[in-house]
Amino acid sequence: MIIYGTRSAHLHSVQKTTPVCPNCEEKGTLLISVYRKHAHIFWVPIFPLGKSGASHCKNCKQALRSNEMPEPLKKEYQIIKKETKGPIWQFSGVFIAFFFLIFAGFTSQNNKKLEQEYLNQPMAGDVYEYRVANKQFSTMKVIQVDSDSLFIALNDFEISEASRIYKIDSPENYPDVVYGFSKKEITAMYSSGKIFDINRN
Ligand SMILES: [Zn+2]
Structure with a gap:
């Protein structure tokens, strides 16, 4: 049995001073987080699949996914998302495959x-x-x-x-x-x- 699927890794969270919570209308209470999904086989990350995000209000505790955010908040999120780089380990499978190919090539040549x-x-x-x-x-x-x-x-x-x-x-x-x-x-x-x-x- 091969166990495979997707998982999300938390990349970054920022608390910005400008956005206003769409629920309680407090300013500067929102923590905006960026995640990146990756495909895995037996929990070994193979390759990344794209980023997603969420906001969390420290005041009223409302949590919103990126697709539920009102426009101004979504804009803030998109800026943070763009600036956030995913970790290289989410490409582990690609590296493993690459080294395996090199090794196989070397062995066959030998x-x-x-x-x-x-x-x-x-x-x-x-x-x-x-x-x-x-x-x-x-x-x-x-x-x-x-x-x-x-x-x-x-x-x-x-x-x-x-x-x-x-x-x-x-x-x-x-x-x-x-x-x-x-x-x-x-x-x-x-x-x-x-x-x-x-x-x-
Ligand atoms: Zn709030």
Whole structure:
């Protein structure tokens, strides 16, 4: 269950000397407050949604929302609202998303770099994830490396979801039969995307 909704944060309250209370007609008794709403998910503010306000009379205790204020009071409120800046923390979700994207980008770039290393310097035990026909995926394992060829065992199993490929990568799924590939062939399979991931333990 995702808990989400909106909340209002109090930004600022000002007691001005000029406005007259529309109810008791006292001057200088009104406290004008500005709030800003934000959307939240699990109470983490995501982004702000707009300001609202209220006035509160210290004399007669009447409270008015900004849309209930008579014109002169509304004008005062609008000036205060314009001058009041909302806090940056109401953008927390935007920052979290931004840092997550940067981190994800960095991780994926690092991953590609490692894969290139594994490709250039193959080792026995490396596992290549590759596309089989009919949108199926499987793995092959490097058993032995020579100067310019690789001896590889092909996994007996296939799976239809690339993200679950780890489920079939267990030692008993590789038969004793090995096939020879030149390093060039493997590089070509990687460049074309047939091999899409390389894992080393
Ligand atoms: Zn009043």
